[in-house]
Amino acid sequence: MAQLDSFSERVRQAADRIAESREAALSGLFDLTAMRLVRYSTTITRNQHDAEDALQIALVRVASNPQCLIHAERPWPYLLKMVRNESLVILRKKKRWTLLGNLSDLLTQTRVDDSQNENTHLEVWRALRTLPTEQSEVVVLKIWEEMTFAQIAELLEISPATAASRYRYALEKLESKIRASASSSEVYR
Amino acid sequence: MNQDQGAFSPLEQAIQAAASFVRPSSDLRPRVIEAAKKRCGQKRAIRNAASLLVFVCLLAAFTAPLAMQLADHLKQTQAASSEEIQIQATQYAAQAGIGSNWGLSEAFTRERESQSHRFLRSFTTAR
Numbered sequence: 292m293a294q295l296d297s298f299s300e301r302v303r304q305a306a307d308r309i310a311e312s313r314e315a316a317l318s319g320l321f322d323l324t325a326m327r328l329v330r331y332s333t334t335i336t337r338n339q340h341d342a343e344d345a346l347q348i349a350l351v352r353v354a355s356n357p358q359c360l361i362h363a364e365r366p367w368p369y370l371l372k373m374v375r376n377e378s379l380v381i382l383r384k385k386k387r388w389t390l391l392g393n394l395s396d397l398l399t400q401t402r403v404d405d406s407q408n409e410n411t412h413l414e415v416w417r418a419l420r421t422l423p424t425e426q427s428e429v430v431v432l433k434i435w436e437e438m439t440f441a442q443i444a445e446l447l448e449i450s451p452a453t454a455a456s457r458y459r460y461a462l463e464k465l466e467s468k469i470r471a472s473a474s475s476s477e478v479y480r
Numbered sequence: 481m482n483q484d485q486g487a488f489s490p491l492e493q494a495i496q497a498a499a500s501f502v503r504p505s506s507d508l509r510p511r512v513i514e515a516a517k518k519r520c521g522q523k524r525a526i527r528n529a530a531s532l533l534v535f536v537c538l539l540a541a542f543t544a545p546l547a548m549q550l551a552d553h554l555k556q557t558q559a560a561s562s563e564e565i566q567i568q569a570t571q572y573a574a575q576a577g578i579g580s581n582w583g584l585s586e587a588f589t590r591e592r593e594s595q596s597h598r599f600l601r602s603f604t605t606a607r
Contacts, residue, residue, distance in 0.1 A: 313520060314513065314516040314517050314519075314520045317512065317513055317516050318509065318513055321509055321512055321513070322509075325504045325508065325509070325512075326500065326502075326503060326504060329502065329503075329504045329508075330499065330502050333502060339502065339505070343504060343505060343508050346504075346508070346512070347508070347511060347512045347515055350512050350516065351512065351515045351516045351519050354516035354519065354520055355516070355519050355520055355523055397502050398502065398503055398504070398505050399501050399502055399503070408497060409501075411494055411497070411498070412497065412498040412501040413501075415494055415495050415497075415498035415501075416498060416501060416502065419495075430495065434488070434492055434495045434496050434499070435495075435496070435499045462489075462491060462492070465491060465495070466491050469491070469494070
């Protein structure tokens with residue numbers, strides 16, 4: 292909770308700088324949030340290129356009106372919601388046919404000391420992509436964004452109980468999918 | 481399973497570890513900044529054009545009555561043309577039986593008087 296608030300505060304400061312120095316200060320907000328927003332949007336659009344388009348539209352909107360973030364009660368969830376809305380718009384427009392197991396659109400990076408886990412990461416991403424969007428985004432917000440079910444519920448405009456049950460179902464599915472794909476090798480301990 | 485405060489299970493840890501596996505493409509940053517500059521530039525241009533339009537409208541609203549008054553004033557104080565002076569000079573010369581030079585002098589004197597009256601009248605009506 293405190294972590295979320297402190298990140299929200301950093302987002303607000305970045306928006307303040309945009310309001311002062313106009314679009315030149317957008318790079319600060321981009322550096323702070325792009326990676327997290329792209330991975331969140333990718334779970335919705337199921338395509339990184341579409342996710343980046345959604346991020347671009349949302350950040351350009353922030354650059355032209357930084358007050359929306361400055362005056363938001365919690366700027367980080369607000370920005371996540373902006374990107375989510377843009378992602379859903381793109382998703383509706385494109386109705387892209389994707390092979391669920393195909394991760395060729397993803398730009399990946401692995402630290403040298405983490406290279407042995409690359410297959411695990413790929414399996415996690417592949418499994419996440421096979422989940423319904425409403426479940427995968429709860430997983431992303433819960434684990435990657437470290438949000439509480441109450442915060443997730445507020446962002447997605449659902450009840451905390453629904454968020455929790457979606458999370459539970461998602462984990463059950465992920466567990467079976469990852470176990471199945473990693474039956475020959477140990478993916479996670 | 482993790483609830484709001486609980487510790488992560490091995491599955492959740494595996495998911496958490498995959499968080500930074502995907503990175504934004506290298507051209508995204510300049511693309512976003514360029515698009516923002518373009519959008520903000522357009523917004524500024526529209527705002528400037530709107531301000532200019534408002535300024536021009538206000539200027540027109542304030543100066544139009546003044547310009548009309550000035551036009552009236554100029555019309556009233558406009559001097560007679562050389563042709564009119566020449567006609568008047570001939571008429572004076574014929575009426576008074578004087579030479580054409582004196583007729584011209586008389587025409588100019590009367591025109592100056594008439595001009596000064598018209599000027600005074602237009603000045604007082606303007607005030």
